[in-house]
Amino acid sequence: GQNIDQPTEMTATEGAIVQINCTYQTSGFNGLFWYQQHAGEAPTFLSYNVLDGLEEKGRFSSFLSRSKGYSYLLLKELQMKDSASYLCAFTDSNYQLIWGAGTKLIIKP
Amino acid sequence: IAGITQAPTSQILAAGRRMTLRCTQDMRHNAMYWYRQDLGLGLRLIHYSNTAGTTGKGEVPDGYSVSRANTDDFPLTLASAVPSQTSVYFCASSDGVGKPDTQYFGPGTRLTVL
Numbered sequence: 001g002q003n004i005d006q007p008t009e010m011t012a013t014e015g016a017i018v019q020i021n022c023t024y025q026t027s028g029f030n031g032l033f034w035y036q037q038h039a040g041e042a043p044t045f046l047s048y049n050v051l052d053g054l055e056e057k058g059r060f061s062s063f064l065s066r067s068k069g070y071s072y073l074l075l076k077e078l079q080m081k082d083s084a085s086y087l088c089a090f091t092d093s094n095y096q097l098i099w100g101a102g103t104k105l106i107i108k109p
Numbered sequence: 110i111a112g113i114t115q116a117p118t119s120q121i122l123a124a125g126r127r128m129t130l131r132c133t134q135d136m137r138h139n140a141m142y143w144y145r146q147d148l149g150l151g152l153r154l155i156h157y158s159n160t161a162g163t164t165g166k167g168e169v170p171d172g173y174s175v176s177r178a179n180t181d182d183f184p185l186t187l188a189s190a191v192p193s194q195t196s197v198y199f200c201a202s203s204d205g206v207g208k209p210d211t212q213y214f215g216p217g218t219r220l221t222v223l
Contacts, residue, residue, distance in 0.1 A: 004151070031209040042199060042214035043152070050209065087151070091209040096167070099151030 002026040006088055006100040012078055013108050020073045020086050020103045028093025034062050034073045035087040037102065043087055046073070075105075083107045111135055113215035115200050121221045122190050130185040130218050132200030140203045141183040142212065143167075143175060145196040152199065158183055190222045 004024040012018040024032070031050035035043040049055055049064035049071065061074040073086055085102040092098055116131045134141065139160050144152040154167030158177040172194060174186045183202075187194055198218045203210040 008149075033209075033211070042216050044214070045211045048209065048211065089151075095205075095209060096154060096157070097152075097212065099153070101149055101151045
């Protein structure tokens with residue numbers, strides 16, 4: 001079967017660093033996406049990893065280990081506007097996205 | 110450029126009524142998708158279309174139907190709404206078919222079935 005798991009909620013302090021983990025199980029894998037979703041809004045694309053390793057994009061970085069079925073999203077220099085839900089999703093063998101339930105990130109001053 | 114638009118923004122519907130949620134994209138993307146998002150659950154795929162004239166069933170298709178008469182429009186119809194269809198519905202599109210590709214989402218429709 002297929003499944004994907006991420007923590008329900010995390011809290012961090014403005015200016016700090018936070019790592020949001022995502023684990024998945026699937027027989028067919030074609031890459032992993034991270035999306036950001038502010039409350040009441042649509043998800044927006046953050047990153048895509050298909051090869052093992054770290055992809056850096058400004059304050060946000062995403063890591064993938066295919067052998068471990070594991071990814072994380074690293075957010076540096078946290079700002080209040082980073083308060084949102086972060087969704088991970090992997091692409092299965094049919095190129096459909098299988099989504100995690102999302103991690104709600106709360107930033108405190 | 111509007112991207113993807115959805116209508117209505119929100120709707121309260123009596124159980125048993127028929128309802129069509131509209132979705133239009135102006136990016137000339139090949140693929141379009143309908144998801145529902147419920148608290149504590151991930152986005153779940155209802156139906157998809159890889160190209161105009163074709164549609165496919167996703168993870169939770171029962172009670173829903175779609176059509177794709179042209180590239181831009183992908184309406185979702187609830188033939189006889191039930192309270193379990195209360196949810197936020199997102200339409201999305203992507204350029205790629207048969208390969209991983211970024212999906213772009215509309216603003217969503219919040220539907221309440223009473």
